[in-house]
Amino acid sequence: MVNYFSSDFKLGILGGGQLGKMMLYETRKYDIHTHVLDPSAEAPCKIACNYFEKGDLMDYDTVLNFGRKADVVTFEIEGVNVDALKKLESEGIKTYPSATTLEKIQNKATQKKFYKEKNISTAPFEVFDSLAFLKESVAKGKIELPFVWKSATGGYDGKGVSVIRKKEDLEKLSSGECIAENLIPFKNELAVIVARNPSGEMITYPVVEMEFHPTANQVEYVICPARIDDKVAEKARKTAEQVSKAFEHVGLLAVEMFQTEADEILVNEVAPRPHNSGHYSIEASYTNQFEQHIRAILDLPLGSTDSKVGGIMVNLVGAEGHEGNVVYENIEKIMKMEGVTPHIYGKKITRPFRKMGHVTIVNKDLAEARKIAEKVKNSIKVISDKD
């Protein structure tokens, strides 16, 4: 097999954000030589990689020339030039996940059609080439309110998704290709991360649960394992495996799902990379998601996805009304709490709702971890130094 360790093998990573940064902990641990491409000279990955390049991830030539310097290419963000990846593959440079897999995922309309084609259960939907066509169908009563509108492209962190309850809601939407999806009442939003290597070895992480704020429609806690019935969990894991196989996916695939009132599992969407819902694994799992991604794309044996302890993750996002040099108020308070680990991504400027870091809370007793997580949430605040 290829010698990756302290050798001249080169791994190219497209994107230099926090996911790449956490991936670099693992490439450092294994002394795997890395190249990183990112549009920002301030990217969290700037250090800890062996070679950093500033450049546009959507530019064909930039990605192609960057990729040609590597032996294997991967990405930490979906917004990369797929044609360049295809060219690299044609030149014998391995890109994992593959260009064709990414292509199916980048566009949400294509992604939804793919689920239908592969008999993967997902919420009923209709695709529209533009907002105008959607409005027309609504006007003609072909689409009933309420429904979920999703932009086919550019959606990220809740952007590009909106629940349409009255016709006026259509006015604030972007004009491009979109999906109208049935609004399905669900008990839980779940996620399963699947790892798969080129040899076809596949393994899933435990099902995690997104706990939402009772009033604000925002994920507050990612909880591993999900506090759900074993049968439902098993169904979710099987569904996630089905999706990974269908995409012939290599690397990590985070599969987000709904558990309906009737305990059905419906696939919402996927991310072909390490994922926010897997951050807990750094402290809680035998093999964290970033090491697992590296193992998978390099066709190394996959590691155990079992947990040592229960894990809960809280995102650190910029507080409203704060923009400027970041200050993590009360971080020393939460560092006093049992099993609490803050992760600071290294973005110098905070903005309202910007993802600045996350906090993991681990405990042998998940209920105890949940209590501490709430204390963490109520203590730390991401503000700017202007105050």
Add this chain to the structure above:
Amino acid sequence: MVNYFSSDFKLGILGGGQLGKMMLYETRKYDIHTHVLDPSAEAPCKIACNYFEKGDLMDYDTVLNFGRKADVVTFEIEGVNVDALKKLESEGIKTYPSATTLEKIQNKATQKKFYKEKNISTAPFEVFDSLAFLKESVAKGKIELPFVWKSATGGYDGKGVSVIRKKEDLEKLSSGECIAENLIPFKNELAVIVARNPSGEMITYPVVEMEFHPTANQVEYVICPARIDDKVAEKARKTAEQVSKAFEHVGLLAVEMFQTEADEILVNEVAPRPHNSGHYSIEASYTNQFEQHIRAILDLPLGSTDSKVGGIMVNLVGAEGHEGNVVYENIEKIMKMEGVTPHIYGKKITRPFRKMGHVTIVNKDLAEARKIAEKVKNSIKVISDKD
């Protein structure tokens, strides 16, 4: 309190080896700005720090000028210029551990005298200004054979220590200041890592046990927790705390001890930094030793030293008869084993007995971990590509 996170605070680290490299995982996690000084341009810390400087750690001006660029200075190796540290302290730059603490530890004769002065139990010894004086005392029968010879300075990884059984053994020793120490038969070699911050908050890690090879006199496994009686473990922890307090130590102090046949605890020697005996903590502990060192020297709250699971560490040293570009033979085999994590330090060239990395084996059942550790030991081999 000082804002260390994503701020312009600067931490200076003297030494850029594997201990520094693993410390940098934690400074990256907290986005603490770091400077590293090391004599080698190939140092494992070269990347992942914010600023790297090549220079002699024993050179007064080099260390002084490097330190002046930082707000707090620490080290990952004892062999640094103490006078430069004293000057930095006089200029108000915090150096942790302090120059006076390091000075007491750098010289083993001074260290042993310090234990005697502070009534810390240690093996009886005598100090000699040179080998010549020691030979004289042996000739006069003032020192009885067998005994343990220790060089006052320059001892590292077993170097500078030798058991003298017959007069001829004296011939292969270095000529400088040395110690003659009673050869004490012991049941176990134990270690306890103590963390202490400037506020005086102190916490100890569980007692670990060095398991030696039955025939070759070489540590094979570091096992946490040590498989010893609770009373003995408690005595070892208390002794370690006593030593840390006596040194008024700030940061991590690794205290190596002997458990005698009579279950006495005798302090052997200490290391004022993260230590090989604490590597298991990266995978097994709630707070790993490197994060704990950072917390301690920055006067942040100390984290829990409890273990999530049992942990065993195996060093990866260069195999005999191999010198050249390193190859980790069968690394993919051990990556298949339950709870196994290899750490590759990033040294390109292997030499016999050179520390190239380590492997951690974690398991809820320590006995099971011990079995897997033996499989690891018998599988992986650090060789050169010439073969």
